Amino acid sequence: DGGITQSPKYLFRKEGQNVTLSCEQNLNHDAMYWYRQDPGQGLRLIYYSQIVNDFQKGDIAEGYSVSREKKESFPLTVTSAQKNPTAFYLCASSKVPGNQPQHFGDGTRLSIL
């Protein structure tokens, strides 16, 4: 079955450390997204990419970085500049154009050691 795989499911970050969250999809979708979910705040867009080798900042990109070297993969790096990284991170993908729903992975929960 096609879908989106996020790994790891749980991740712990030490002070001053960068960590990378993996997101892989086999749905042949052009667009991919990263969201951060905090209790009571819904989902906030970090970065998105509509095509390989191109990506755009979302609403809360500071302290994060991404790459899109392959259609199937959209890894997110949480850098040491992100001072409050504890959250549930969700990756999604979709076909383009804009009337298509986004499909989500099962998330990575990041905590500070």
Add this chain to the structure above:
Amino acid sequence: AQSVAQPEDQVNVAEGNPLTVKCTYSVSGNPYLFWYVQYPNRGLQFLLKYITGDNLVKGSYGFEAEFNKSQTSFHLKKPSALVSDSALYFCAVRANYGGATNKLIFGTGTLLAVQP
């Protein structure tokens, strides 16, 4: 500014009773609207969408939603709630920044609790 509001943090309903989860939106142009459901420690699952056409949209698991343009609302409904429907529900609208973007704006979510 484009936005989505879910005015209720939590909705409680008895099993077998009808349920409604409310959503209102503000967006320029014609809205593309979506409902998602999230179970604990899982990603979001797509339930249904409104793009154009009939104002009553049917989706997965017996859910439906009613689009009301004059009230800028897109409420989620189900005629008979199940305990297994208990979850967090998100309404979303496609951001209208031009082009073919699929960027979505999400509401803050409504926790649905169905009592046996």
